[in-house]
Amino acid sequence: MASIIKIRNLDKYYGKNYILKNLDLDIEEGEFISILGPSGSGKTTLLRMIAGFEQPTSGQIFLDGKDIAGVPAYERAVNTVFQQYALFPNLTIAENVAFGLTLKKVPEAKKRKQVSEMLHLVQLSGFENRMPSQLSGGQKQRVAIARALINEPKVLILDEPLSALDRKLRKSMQLELRKIQKNLGLTFIFVTHDQEEAMTISDRIAVMNGGMIDQVDYPYKIYEKPATEFVSDFIGESNVWNGLVKRIEDKFVYVAVEAGEFIIPRPENIRVGDLVSFAVRPEYIELSQDSGIPGIISDQIFVGGSTQLMITIANGYVQKTMTGHVEDYKTGETVLVNFKPEKVVTLKNEGNDIYNAISHPEFNFLGGNLFGR
Numbered sequence: 001m002a003s004i005i006k007i008r009n010l011d012k013y014y015g016k017n018y019i020l021k022n023l024d025l026d027i028e029e030g031e032f033i034s035i036l037g038p039s040g041s042g043k044t045t046l047l048r049m050i051a052g053f054e055q056p057t058s059g060q061i062f063l064d065g066k067d068i069a070g071v072p073a074y075e076r077a078v079n080t081v082f083q084q085y086a087l088f089p090n091l092t093i094a095e096n097v098a099f100g101l102t103l104k105k106v107p108e109a110k111k112r113k114q115v116s117e118m119l120h121l122v123q124l125s126g127f128e129n130r131m132p133s134q135l136s137g138g139q140k141q142r143v144a145i146a147r148a149l150i151n152e153p154k155v156l157i158l159d160e161p162l163s164a165l166d167r168k169l170r171k172s173m174q175l176e177l178r179k180i181q182k183n184l185g186l187t188f189i190f191v192t193h194d195q196e197e198a199m200t201i202s203d204r205i206a207v208m209n210g211g212m213i214d215q216v217d218y219p220y221k222i223y224e225k226p227a228t229e230f231v232s233d234f235i236g237e238s239n240v241w242n243g244l245v246k247r248i249e250d251k252f253v254y255v256a257v258e259a260g261e262f263i264i265p266r267p268e269n270i271r272v273g274d275l276v277s278f279a280v281r282p283e284y285i286e287l288s289q290d291s292g293i294p295g296i297i298s299d300q301i302f303v304g305g306s307t308q309l310m311i312t313i314a315n316g317y318v319q320k321t322m323t324g325h326v327e328d329y330k331t332g333e334t335v336l337v338n339f340k341p342e343k344v345v346t347l348k349n350e351g352n353d354i355y356n357a358i359s360h361p362e363f364n365f366l367g368g369n370l371f372g373r
Helices: 043-051 092-098 099-103 108-121 137-149 167-184 195-201 219-224 229-234
Strands: 003-014 017-028 034-035 058-063 078-081 155-159 187-192 204-209 212-217 237-248 250-255 260-265 275-282 285-288 292-301 306-313 316-323 332-340 345-347 366-373
Touching: 003 043, 003 137, 003 187, 003 237, 017 187, 017 212, 034 043, 034 167, 034 195, 043 078, 043 155, 043 187, 043 195, 078 137, 092 108, 092 137, 099 108, 108 137, 108 167, 137 167, 155 285, 167 187, 167 195, 187 212, 195 219, 195 316, 204 219, 204 229, 212 219, 229 237, 229 275, 229 345, 237 260, 250 275, 260 292, 292 316, 306 332, 306 366
Parallel strands: 034 187, 034 204, 078 155, 155 187, 316 366
Antiparallel strands: 003 017, 003 058, 204 212, 237 250, 237 275, 237 366, 250 260, 275 345, 285 332, 292 306, 292 332, 306 316
């Protein structure tokens, strides 16, 4: 599929502080992509530059092959839906939706037809004469979406549009947005800090960290194969270890951690003495009485469809997720923690190397820790 947006070497600096640094991203035509990251990661600045509200310090933004980095917002085929709805309180719903067409002096008959089509699309037919004050939060957001779509943009940007809604309504609106996007075949760029929301709604996710993109991929790949420790930490929950390579055998390496030793898949160019970081999702942790590193179940947390076991190990703790209510294990019980090597993800460090290719003769900390949300 062809890319409708191509971003190359994008930088944004304020004085000596960078907000975006050498950022590259391709967005495919007709896809629903989420820009995901914590506060301060640069995602809002990125969307503002795509929309034309800010200009980059350097770099290029291509829309349909044309560099739009210096093109003003009103000349771009990009519309934005904001968290705050930004509806005009003194205009009816129909007048709000038609606002862009009114500015363009579109004939009344054509304008009424397009407004009717847009309100039907967002399931608000019959709301034409109501005022914004008469609508719920979810209805207001749908009006804002209809108003943005009526101008027929090539790209629709949604800046955390659901964050002000309650959880149940937010879930419903996620499905509505996905349905609208698929019906139109339009490119949606959805900006959020909510990992679950991004996983639910997106064709692909771009995970931002410190003004750069750590990983762009399908939701299941980002979850199953996080590229960096940050992604592993930020998307879902992970048990992350730092260990020292003690022995290498064919397809596997033996890694020493403070409480014992694990077997993980062999990364390329690994050497004995290298420091390696790796992650295992809580659902892939195995408990046994036969092999693994020792731990004590310190807590059990029931969260509806699953139970989280918190297991204290040397210099850290491990989380194990089990389906339903658990009665087989008791708080205070000693268990052995292990996992299958194929469930391990080897992580890149801050320097974007999978491991540090140096020996650590004074290597002391080799513990396991849980990172997650």
